Amino acid sequence: MWRIRIDATEERLALEVRDADVLLAYFYTFNIKDHRIDELKLQQHITWWQGLEDAHDGLVLLHGYADRQLGQHKGITALNATSGNMQWEQPELAFYGIASDGLFAYLTADPEADFSLIASSTGKNITDYVPQQEAIIAIDSYSLTRYSKCTYPMLYLQGGEYFSDLQVFLQQQLDVSVIKAIEYAEAGACFVASYYVQAGSDKLDNFVVVFDLEGHLLLQVQLGGSLDGIGSDTFFIFKDELYLIRNKNLLQVYKLPI
Known part of the structure; x- marks a missing residue:
C-alpha cells in the first residue's frame, strides 16, 4: 500500500498499490458505506508512471511525471470512482489543491506563474491568474469543511x-x-x-x-x-x-x- 486519499464528500477512499518487482501500480476505490473495494482498470504498461494525487466529489485524481528522476508531477487525469472511466484530462497542468469551487493547478512549463482554477467535474478552466497565496488560503479554508469528519x-x-x-x-x-x-x-x-x-x-x-x-x-x-x-x-x-x-x-x- 503506497498512498491513501479520502473522498469525504462521497465517503470513499482511493488507494494506490505499487509493486516494484514488476514495475506496476494499481489503483482502487473503497466504499466506506458498504466496505466494498473495486479496482480501477487502467493500461498497465503506463501505470508505473502514474500516481494517486487526490480523491474528491466522486473522482480519483492521478498525476503523471514531467521529470521521472526528480519526481516532478505533470498532468491531471480524473477518473470516475464508480465506473473507472476517464472523466477528463489536463496533460499540461499539475495539481496544486482543492477548494470549495474547484481545483487549483499550474502549468508545469511555468511553475512560477499564477495558478488556474478549474472545475472539478469537467476539468474546464474557471479563472486564470490566481496568486499562490490566494490559492493557499482557499485550499486551507475548504480543508476545514472537507475533512471535518x-x-x-x-x-x-x-x-x-x-x-x-x-x-x-x-x-x-x-x-x-x-x-x-x-x-x-x-x-x-x-x-x-x-x-x-x-x-x-x-x-x-x-x-x-x-x-x-x-x-x-x-x-x-x-x-x-x-x-x-x-x-x-x-x-x-x-x-x-x-x-x-x-x-x-x-x-x-x-x-x-x-
Missing part, C-alpha cells in the same frame, strides 16, 4: 512533554518501553495511540492501541515489525471508524465506540 493523529517525538506523559501511561498500562515517537488522537469515547518499541539491536515494532476514557484497553494491533524507522499518519479516523494499514499490505477497519 476525519481525524489524523498528532505526532509527538521522544523528548517532548506530551511524549513523556503518553510514554508513562503506556508503560503503566501495557508494561512496554516506548521509544522514538507516539501518534495520538481522540475520537468519541476513546483515544488511539501508535507507538514503537525496540525490536533487536536497530529495528522497531509498531503497535496501535485503543483505550476508553477510563483507561481500559479496547484494542491492540501490531502494524509492522522490524522497521528501520518511524512513520507518520500510521492511522486515521473517519466517521467513528479507525483505519489501519498492517504490514503495508492489509487494510483493516474498526468501529470505535461513540
